[in-house]
Amino acid sequence: MGFLESLRRMVEAVPGAMAAAVVGTDGLVVEGYTPHGSVDLQVHGAEMATAMNAVSKAMEALQQGEVEELTVRTGQALAILRPVAAGYFTLLLLHPDGNLGKGRFVLRRATPELSKEF
Amino acid sequence: MGFLESLRRMVEAVPGAMAAAVVGTDGLVVEGYTPHGSVDLQVHGAEMATAMNAVSKAMEALQQGEVEELTVRTGQALAILRPVAAGYFTLLLLHPDGNLGKGRFVLRRATPELSKEF
Numbered sequence: 001m002g003f004l005e006s007l008r009r010m011v012e013a014v015p016g017a018m019a020a021a022v023v024g025t026d027g028l029v030v031e032g033y034t035p036h037g038s039v040d041l042q043v044h045g046a047e048m049a050t051a052m053n054a055v056s057k058a059m060e061a062l063q064q065g066e067v068e069e070l071t072v073r074t075g076q077a078l079a080i081l082r083p084v085a086a087g088y089f090t091l092l093l094l095h096p097d098g099n100l101g102k103g104r105f106v107l108r109r110a111t112p113e114l115s116k117e118f
Numbered sequence: 119m120g121f122l123e124s125l126r127r128m129v130e131a132v133p134g135a136m137a138a139a140v141v142g143t144d145g146l147v148v149e150g151y152t153p154h155g156s157v158d159l160q161v162h163g164a165e166m167a168t169a170m171n172a173v174s175k176a177m178e179a180l181q182q183g184e185v186e187e188l189t190v191r192t193g194q195a196l197a198i199l200r201p202v203a204a205g206y207f208t209l210l211l212l213h214p215d216g217n218l219g220k221g222r223f224v225l226r227r228a229t230p231e232l233s234k235e236f
Contacts, residue, residue: 047176054172055190058165065193072173075183 003031006114011035013106016098021091025049048091052081082107085118121149124232129153131224134216139209143167157211166209170199200225203236
């Protein structure tokens with residue numbers, strides 16, 4: 001059904017979700033959805049790609065395998081990242097009081113569908 | 119009660135826990151506990167510090183505030199990181215099938231106690 005529709009469904013399914021995007025590890029956003037336009041997806045994509053790459057390198061150096069999921073909590077946001085294809089990940093951004101468990105579940109469930117689009 | 123005792127209690131309280139450590143953001147391990155000696159704490163501390171710093175910088179650039187918690191899942195490990203004092207974080211390392219929810223809970227609960235040691 002295309003990236004945008006999948007991303008929109010994801011955001012609508014998770015309480016407290018602010019945005020969802022498919023991002024390249026080069027920091028470029030392939031597609032993104034943010035219901036209120038409150039999130040600058042380009043900037044978030046670029047910064048989260050840098051974070052994802054650094055974490056991937058660390059886990060590789062530790063011979064712990066490839067990153068399957070990364071979550072970051074701050075006072076203002078909750079980010080969940082999950083690889084979706086070689087060189088790409090999906091980002092789901094929630095309010096800090098958003099439902100992390102539901103977010104992880106919805107993102108994991110959407111991944112096979114999103115993968116098909118590559 | 120000291121770092122080592124707190125770290126030991128943490129590892130023993132979480133099913134699937136492999137190691138726990140207090141690490142400086144410069145990558146040096148202040149104290150660590152690994153029951154079977156299977157985890158090279160120095161190397162893990164150094165790599166996880168690099169990851170933590172990169173994620174912190176990204177969240178700072180996004181003006182999302184300071185990192186309160188970072189979790190990384192790979193096929194071989196589950197890492198939970200939580201700042202404990204300025205320039206230091208606690209690392210809890212689990213087997214990939216370890217209890218993430220319990221790990222996050224135990225780490226959060228232990229943080230005030232660990233903070234007192236600084």
